[in-house]
Amino acid sequence: MAEISPVTIRRAGRGDVPSIVRMLADDPLGSGRERVEDPLPESYFRAFEAVDRDPNIQLMVAEDREGAVVGCLQLCILPGLSSQGVSRGLIEDVRVASHCRSRGIGEQMVQWAVAQARSRGCRLVELLTHNSRVDAQRFYKRLGFAQSHAGMTIRF
DSSP: OOOOOOOEEEEOOGGGHHHHHHHHHSSHHHHHHOOOOSSOOHHHHHHHHHHHHOTTEEEEEEEOTTSOEEEEEEEEEEOOSHHHHOEEEEEEEEEEOGGGTTSSHHHHHHHHHHHHHHHTTEEEEEEOOOTTOHHHHHHHHHTTOOOOOOOOOOOO
16 A cells, blocks of 8 residues: 555535545446536435435545545444344445545545444444455455445346
8 A cells, every 4th residue: 555645534515526426437337327517417416415414324525635525435324123223334435536546545434434333333334345346345355344245236
């Protein structure tokens, strides 16, 4: 790993949406799902407002020393009956800007999310990564995550 780049992890604001969408689109899977246009489709801003209102969802960004958004993730706290009624944390949409990868930014964000989930009473943190994202799988295993489930999706 190269030099660690310290970042500030903060709650995302509406003005961060374009940067987040660009990061989501910056890989082979995301480029087929996302629409990076100027202006962005309003659907992104409606989704941001819904996420921002939900007390169990935290959409976060990592900001570098110059104030540029260089990473993002979403942490969802899911209450449930399983495991004696404990909540679980779900980490989604972890991205680091392509020009900032291998600097420890993703690790800082994931560690923040795990600590935040623990502080909110979660006894388990889960995440999903696509089968084709072999580097991401290696990264999550290095951080202590174990491949414990087979994820399945259905798209409409």
